[in-house]
Amino acid sequence: MTMMLDIAEIAQATGLSxxxxxxYEARGLIRPLRSSGGRRIFGAGELERLHAIVALKRAGFTLAAIGRMLDRPDARLGPMVAAQLSVVEAQRVALADTAALLQSIQSRIDAGERIDVATLCSLIRKGNSMTTTQWKAVVDRHFTTEEQARWAERMGALGPDFDQVAYQARWADLGQRIAAALPLDPDSDVARGFVREWFALLAPFRAVATPEMWAGATRLHQDRAEWDGQADPGFSGEVWQFIQAAGAAMRARGEQPEA
Known part of the structure; x- marks a missing residue:
């Protein structure tokens, strides 16, 4: 006897609402029959198809991809699985970055800092402005593995208490404030104030950077047109150019922004 189930029985069998x-029916993923009274009736084939949909969704496949796989059993799965693996890996890295960000915020709360909801949202937005994978792709194109290893060794001198996430959030905050103030006369008091803030933030890097590292970082941003939009260091190319002009204006006045 052929098994036939109504929508309530199918929902119970699959855990789907x-x-x-x-x-799923509207998307064409399943095609239940209709009884004489217009009720949806599902056979064994549709039940098996629903179990497949549930399994594939658990792996993160989109409904469009699931439909293609189920409608073409002979389709090559290798490229589809590889593409989904890339998506899952990117999500894994993003979750790891988010976990690090939340751990940093929690440590500040545990230390007695008062952080309200608005501040929490701001820190999350700023802390996630640059993902590890995006930045690494840019760095890999500009620095050799050996150069990156030397950078990591020197940056390690900042010690275990150096909070990279909070540091990046401060760059994002400064970058946003400068961007909001533009256009701005580079030879103005406000501009000089921004330049001083900029170099104050650079202090940890300047404390450990070799001349080679400093030149490499400058060259990276001078070549920003090659990677702009692919990663976000916390400030735009326009902000970078403004700081260079404002710094030059300070030096022309006999002031040293690095001081």
């Missing part, structure tokens, strides 16, 4: 079943 009736609403989800209707949605």
């Amino acid at each position: 009736s609403r989800a079943l209707r949605f």
